[in-house]
Structure formats: C-alpha cells, structure tokens
Amino acid sequence: MSARTSADPRDPARDIPEATVARLPVYLRALTTLADGGTRTCSSEELATAAGVNSAKLRKDLSYLGSYGTRGVGYDVDYLRYQIAREIGVTQDWPVVIVGIGNLGHALANYSGFRSRGFRVVALLDADPSRHQEVVAGVDVRPFDDLERIVRDHGVAIGVIATPAVAAQDVADRMVANGIRSILNFAPVVLSVPDDVDVRKVDLSIELQILAYHEQRKGATA
Amino acid sequence: MSARTSADPRDPARDIPEATVARLPVYLRALTTLADGGTRTCSSEELATAAGVNSAKLRKDLSYLGSYGTRGVGYDVDYLRYQIAREIGVTQDWPVVIVGIGNLGHALANYSGFRSRGFRVVALLDADPSRHQEVVAGVDVRPFDDLERIVRDHGVAIGVIATPAVAAQDVADRMVANGIRSILNFAPVVLSVPDDVDVRKVDLSIELQILAYHEQRKGATA
DNA sequence: TAGATTGTTAATCGATTAACAATC
DNA sequence: TAGATTGTTAATCGATTAACAATC
Numbered sequence: 001m002s003a004r005t006s007a008d009p010r011d012p013a014r015d016i017p018e019a020t021v022a023r024l025p026v027y028l029r030a031l032t033t034l035a036d037g038g039t040r041t042c043s044s045e046e047l048a049t050a051a052g053v054n055s056a057k058l059r060k061d062l063s064y065l066g067s068y069g070t071r072g073v074g075y076d077v078d079y080l081r082y083q084i085a086r087e088i089g090v091t092q093d094w095p096v097v098i099v100g101i102g103n104l105g106h107a108l109a110n111y112s113g114f115r116s117r118g119f120r121v122v123a124l125l126d127a128d129p130s131r132h133q134e135v136v137a138g139v140d141v142r143p144f145d146d147l148e149r150i151v152r153d154h155g156v157a158i159g160v161i162a163t164p165a166v167a168a169q170d171v172a173d174r175m176v177a178n179g180i181r182s183i184l185n186f187a188p189v190v191l192s193v194p195d196d197v198d199v200r201k202v203d204l205s206i207e208l209q210i211l212a213y214h215e216q217r218k219g220a221t222a
Numbered sequence: 223m224s225a226r227t228s229a230d231p232r233d234p235a236r237d238i239p240e241a242t243v244a245r246l247p248v249y250l251r252a253l254t255t256l257a258d259g260g261t262r263t264c265s266s267e268e269l270a271t272a273a274g275v276n277s278a279k280l281r282k283d284l285s286y287l288g289s290y291g292t293r294g295v296g297y298d299v300d301y302l303r304y305q306i307a308r309e310i311g312v313t314q315d316w317p318v319v320i321v322g323i324g325n326l327g328h329a330l331a332n333y334s335g336f337r338s339r340g341f342r343v344v345a346l347l348d349a350d351p352s353r354h355q356e357v358v359a360g361v362d363v364r365p366f367d368d369l370e371r372i373v374r375d376h377g378v379a380i381g382v383i384a385t386p387a388v389a390a391q392d393v394a395d396r397m398v399a400n401g402i403r404s405i406l407n408f409a410p411v412v413l414s415v416p417d418d419v420d421v422r423k424v425d426l427s428i429e430l431q432i433l434a435y436h437e438q439r440k441g442a443t444a
Numbered sequence: 445t446a447g448a449t450t451g452t453t454a455a456t457c458g459a460t461t462a463a464c465a466a467t468c
Numbered sequence: 469t470a471g472a473t474t475g476t477t478a479a480t481c482g483a484t485t486a487a488c489a490a491t492c
Contacts (some may be wrong), residue, residue, distance in 0.1 A: 025431040052412035072468040089438030107325035182433040190274035209247040211404040216311030294492040
C-alpha cells in the first residue's frame with residue numbers, strides 16, 4: 001500500500017504522468033489569459049482551445065488532479081487556476097540562480113515571465129572577473145565561487161546553466177555538490193548527474209533541426 | 223502502395239517516429255564530439271552513453287534510417303554522422319529570419335551554434351524604428367515590413383519569433399502569408415496556424431515550472 | 445572459428461482519443 | 469425535466485525495452 005500508487009487524485013504523493021505535468025503550465029497560462037480577459041467560467045472545450053489541445057486530453061489531464069469542474073457548467077477559472085498552481089508548486093516562490101551571463105544569461109535575467117510565474121532570480125554568477133562589476137536586471141553579477149553561500153543563504157533549489165558548452169558539466173557538478181537537485185540546461189551538452197537530480201534541457205539548434213527535418217520532407221512531397 | 227507506408231528505410235518518403243526525429247540531432251552532436259576527439263569508430267553502447275540514451279533505443283532509432291553499422295564492429299563515426307545529417311536535412315544550408323530583437327533576439331542572433339549546424343540568419347526584423355540603425359552579429363536590423371522581400375530574396379522557410387507575447391500571433395500570420403511553413407516560437411502564447419505549418423515552441427518559464435513540480439515532490443517525500 | 449555487436453522482434457509500457465454514463 | 473458538460477472507461481496508438489538471431 002505504497003503512497004506512490006494511490007488512486008486518490010488528492011493524494012499529494014501519487015504520480016501524475018509526465019506528459020500531463022508538461023501541459024499543466026500551459027493550462028495555467030491559458031487560465032490566466034482567460035481571467036485577464038474577464039472570463040469567470042469556461043468549459044473544457046474553451047480551455048482546450050485556448051491551450052491548443054483537444055478537450056478529451058484536457059479533461060483526462062485535469063482528472064489526475066481531482067474533480068474541480070461542475071458537470072453541465074464547466075470550470076471556475078480562478079478556482080481551477082489556483083488548483084493547478086498549487087499542484088505545480090508555483091503558489092510558493094522559487095529562488096533561482098543563473099550561471100553564465102552571456103547574451104542568453106542576460107536575456108534570462110531580464111525575462112519578466114520568471115518573476116510573474118513564481119520564480120525569483122536571486123543571483124547571477126559568472127567565471128569572468130571583468131563581469132563582476134555589472135548589475136543585470138537589478139541583480140549583482142557575482143563570482144562563481146559564491147555559489148555555495150548563495151545556495152545556503154537563499155535556499156536555492158533550481159539552477160540555470162547558460163554557460164558555453166565546455167563549462168557546463170563543471171557547473172552542474174558544483175551545483176549538485178551544493179545541494180541543487182533541479183537544473184535547467186541551455187548548454188548544448190549531455191550533462192551527467194546523479195539519479196535524484198532532474199535536468200531539463202533547452203537546445204535551440206536542436207529545435208531548428210527538428211523543423212528542418214519536417215521542412216525538407218514538405219519540399220519533397222509538394 | 224502509398225510511399226508514406228513504405229517499409230524500406232532508405233525510402234525518403236517513409237515516416238520516422240517523432241520521438242526518433244527529436245533525438246537525431248542529439249546523436250549528430252554526440253558524433254561530432256566523438257569525431258573532434260579523434261574517435262573513428264564507436265559501438266552503439268558508446269554512442270548511446272555520449273547521447274544520454276540506452277543502446278537499445280539508439281539502435282532502434284538508427285534502424286529507421288537504414289543499416290549503417292557493421293555487426294561485430296560498430297559504426298564509422300564520420301559515415302554515420304553524414305547519414306544522420308542528410309536525413310535531418312542539415313547538409314544543406316537553411317536561411318532563417320528572426321523577428322523581435324530584444325534580449326532574447328540578440329542572444330539568438332549571436333548564437334554560433336546555428337551557423338555551425340546548417341542555419342544562416344539572413345535577417346533580423348523589429349517593429350521598433352529606433353532599432354533599424356543597429357547591426358547585430360553582423361546582420362542589419364530591418365523593419366518588419368521587409369519580411370516579404372527577405373523571404374522571397376533568400377528563400378526563407380524557417381522563421382523564429384522572439385517578440386513579446388502580444389505581437390507573436392500577428393508575426394506568425396505574416397510569416398504564414400509569406401510562405402513560411404516552419405516556425406520556432408519563443409513567445410509564451412499558443413499560436414494558431416494552418417495545418418501545414420509546423421510550430422515548435424520553447425517556453426522558458428514552462429520548463430522551470432516542470433522542474434518546480436518535481437522539486438516540490440522531492441521535498442515532500444524526503 | 446570465436447567473440448563482438450548490430451538490426452529486428454515481440455512484449456511491455458505509457459499516452460491519446462472517442463464515447464458515454466454520471467450528474468449538474 | 470431537458471440540455472449541457474464533466475469525469476471515466478476502454479480501445480487504440482505510439483514509444484520503449486530486453487532479448488537474441490544474424491552476421492561481421
């Protein structure tokens with residue numbers, strides 16, 4: 001009778017399928033857009049359209065969280081939004097550290113979407129001493145060696161790697177050594193980390209290559 | 223006897239599973255790293271490790287392309303690299319246009335990984351006239367209205383959207399109107415486009431939210 | 445030949461979808 | 469009650485994996 005296999009959707013230890021987890025932030029954003037537009041209630045059909053999925057998938061996904069709609073009526077936008085935010089964990093504030101303040105690091109530090117969605121950039125780290133005078137997006141750029149102190153002082157659990165490829169594994173090792181167990185990696189390398197560390201990667205040129213593959217095939221059949 | 227359902231892996235019109243297509247660029251990068259390090263031949267086990275997958279999945283993926291290994295020996299690194307590059311379509315050069323030259327647009331324009339992987343940024347477009355004097359990464363920033371001419375002159379098939387969310391749908395509509403059928407979207411909105419247009423999205427805060435979900439659960443069970 | 449490693453098969457697992465009973 | 473819409477079921481589809489025959 002492990003908590004991991006509980007069938008009760010309100011059990012916080014049950015597993016939500018990965019594909020569903022990846023879509024919850026999309027639903028959250030769609031609900032926020034609806035709320036900003038003055039919508040108080042919506043059907044699964046409306047929300048699905050706003051999120052770019054079909055309504056069967058949306059309802060199936062929401063069923064893993066619990067039963068937050070009303071049959072014959074639909075969903076209360078604010079209520080559902082809160083439930084999803086709570087499920088994801090963005091009702092609390094997540095301190096984040098960004099390592100590597102090149103063009104991409106700058107863009108990330110300035111990205112307002114982080115703050116508005118529950119993330120707070122508490123430090124920007126760079127190995128280059130000539131950058132340690134800079135202030136980016138109101139945050140001081142600090143030496144990479146400050147990582148340990150910053151993780152401890154702010155309780156950082158999420159690290160973002162925006163360094164060149166050659167530095168990324170070292171940065172990841174140091175993050176892991178300091179207790180960070182969730183890493184968002186923009187460097188084009190496969191990071192090797194312990195099993196209990198989560199790495200998500202964003203690789204711009206991989207995305208373009210996937211598009212190129214399909215584009216090439218469109219040309220061939222057209 | 224449709225070409226779409228051909229079983230011959232060398233038939234260029236057959237379908238490769240999406241999950242496999244998304245991993246081919248990873249294999250390509252791993253092979254390039256191996257080649258740069260002087261490796262001439264590798265086993266599926268070595269390549270799989272370098273790419274961060276298991277060897278059964280790697281071999282299954284490669285089997286969709288053809289039979290490019292030698293039993294008992296492994297794969298010739300350069301040969302396999304060429305075959306994957308050809309399959310993806312990055313043996314040719316893809317002209318790309320980037321719209322929206324904020325922090326992220328700058329980072330994308332300066333990203334050397336595009337050029338080295340078969341993509342060439344032919345134009346940077348921005349709606350803000352005060353930016354039209356700028357030169358970023360050796361490319362002039364032009365008015366958004368130049369899109370039609372640039373797509374025509376350079377044969378652009380891939381567009382990158384790095385504008386604020388409110389502008390993204392308009393930009394997508396204009397791209398589609400000008401014949402672009404592959405879009406990489408960094409704006410946090412669901413784009414609505416015709417069926418024959420491919421959209422891939424990169425959403426930084428969604429990636430962080432997925433990490434936050436898992437991080438929250440780690441805390442609960444630890 | 446003996447050892448090594450690919451390419452393929454078949455079983456399993458997870459995700460998607462349509463349909464509809466439950467119920468507001 | 470009649471109409472609308474959710475939450476769930478069950479079928480289908482696609483992806484992963486282990487095992488191994490083929491073959492260098």
